[in-house]
Each structure stands twice: as C-alpha cells, then as structure tokens.
Amino acid sequence: MVKFDKKKVKALHRKIHEWYEKNRRQLIWRTTTDPYTILVSEIMLQQTQVSRVQEKLPLFLKKFPAFQQLAQASRADVIRAWQGLGYNNRAVRLLSLVKIVVNDYQGKLPSNIEKLQQLPGIGRYTAHAIVCFAFKKRVPVVDVNIQRVLSRLFWKMSAPFQMKRSEDIWRFAEKILPRDAFRWNQALMDLGALVCTARQPSCTVCPVAEFCTSSNRIGTVKQKRSMVSKKKSEPTYDGIPQRIWRGRLVEIFRCVNGKGTISMPHLGKAIKPTFTKREVPWLDRLVQTLQQDGIVDRVGNNVMLAHE
DNA sequence: GATCCGTGGGG
C-alpha cells in the first residue's frame, strides 16, 4: 500500500472534478437514476464500448421500457434485441434477472450490494455501479478504467498494461472516496477513457499529471498485452474461434422470420458454406454449448432461439 | 486463477 497522502487526495478531488465539468462525456444513462435504465445500461456496458451502448440502449428501452415489459418477453425476443452487443449470455441472464425482480422483489430492484450480487449477471463491479448510480449511495466503483487510473496515480507503473491487483484498488478506492461518489466515479471513468488511456495516455493534457507517480513514464518498458496475462489460444475449428462460430449461428436466427426453426443440416450450411455431413458431430457440440447457455433450444433435428 | 463468453473499431 502506498502511503496515504491526504493533501494529494484532496488536490486530486478538486482537479479531477474541475476537469470533469469541462470535459465529461454526454452519456444518456447519466441523465437518469431510473434503476431499470441503469441496470440495462450497466449490463450492456460489460466489456462493451460506450459508443455501441449509446446506440443500442435507446432501441432496447423502446422495445422494453420497464421491468414489466421485459419480464414478459421471450428469450428469443431479448436475444434478437441484443443484436450487435455481443456476449449473448448477458441477454439471457438479464431476462432471468428481471423475472426474479418482478416475481420476488415486487418489481423493484434491490438497492443493496449483497442482494444485487446474488442476481445472475451482476458481479462486484455492476452491483457497486448500480448502487452508486441508481441509488446514489457513497460506494466505490472499480472498472478497468478506474483500476488503470488509480494504479498509475499511486503506484509507479512503467508499462502500459501494468496494473495493481484489483483487490488492492478496491480497498484504495474506498479510502479516497469523496463525498460525491457519483460524480467522482463517473469522472474517474471519463479520465480513464479520454486521457489516461490504456495504450498511449495523454499525460501532457492530464489535469493531475503533477500528482501522478507514473506521469510520462508509461511506455518506458516495452510490453505487450500478451506478456502481462499470457493469453492462451482459444479453442478453434477450421482456424476460427468457437465463439465466432457461436456468434454466426445466433446471427442466423436473428435474420430468420416466422417460426424461426432451422434444421441441423441447413444450419451447418448457413454458418459454413463448405459444411458436410462429416461435420455434424462438430455442429452438434456447438449447438449443445448454446443450449447449455440457454440461448437456443433443440427439438430433434431442429434448432431455434430459446423460448420460455 | 485461468478460461470462456461477441462484436465492431482503431492503430
């Protein structure tokens, strides 16, 4: 743990808030504290770029304006509405989460971290984000941006992707949390997204460079992402990662109208033009993984988006 | 702790 310099922290609060008022991003989910809207936006934002959520969130909200409407939707509907966002698991979990809220919580999202984190698709980050942004509670929020910003500010970092352990950052974020946690957390995320970026931080325009332990030091050590967390090669078939095959398969169903049922051989051809019946076992396993995730249903030789 | 889960854009 770095030594806790109270003056430095106070100066940081002032400088960063000042910067935030002038430079903050206009994000639609910042203009509301409606728990449903915040929930949907936070799920969408998991590992997904802000610009994409800005585009897709209004469409989703128009189709499913509140807990009630979403709870009554079928999985297929929600998965279709998830188009372009990736990680379809999230759509499935969001639906089951919302059903729990309607059935067990009288249609009101829990406002405490422990209960939120029990719900499917909500982990530590999202639980804290909801509590802070929807219920205005004074809690820390640590996403990859904030982890990076605080790592650089308080520990000496020389390589772009080098970061302090997440657990240490959570503890530290708690300690330096100012009164207005909402504004502070949003400000730190904006700073991370706009100035203190992963690859090449703009230390020359950073409002807190004078307090930063790593200022103008990032990149001193050559390092690739792959060196930090030795990225393993993912499972592939025919040179293409399995998650891409899965994505293609789901995308086929999004484009299908009517009953939306496709037979296995047709499905094979649809996602792989060179598909032969010799590859049926592979397709079988692929469909099975999607089945296990609750994304598709299978009846005999026919596959469709999950209903319920 | 490592691995899996999509998609689209930037360098």
Place this chain on the structure above:
DNA sequence: TCCCCAAGGAT
C-alpha cells in the same frame, strides 16, 4: 492484415 481492446461475470 493482424492484433488489441472495450463501464465484467460465471465457472
């Protein structure tokens, strides 16, 4: 072209 990344979570 290829590699990397993006408001993480579940197993």
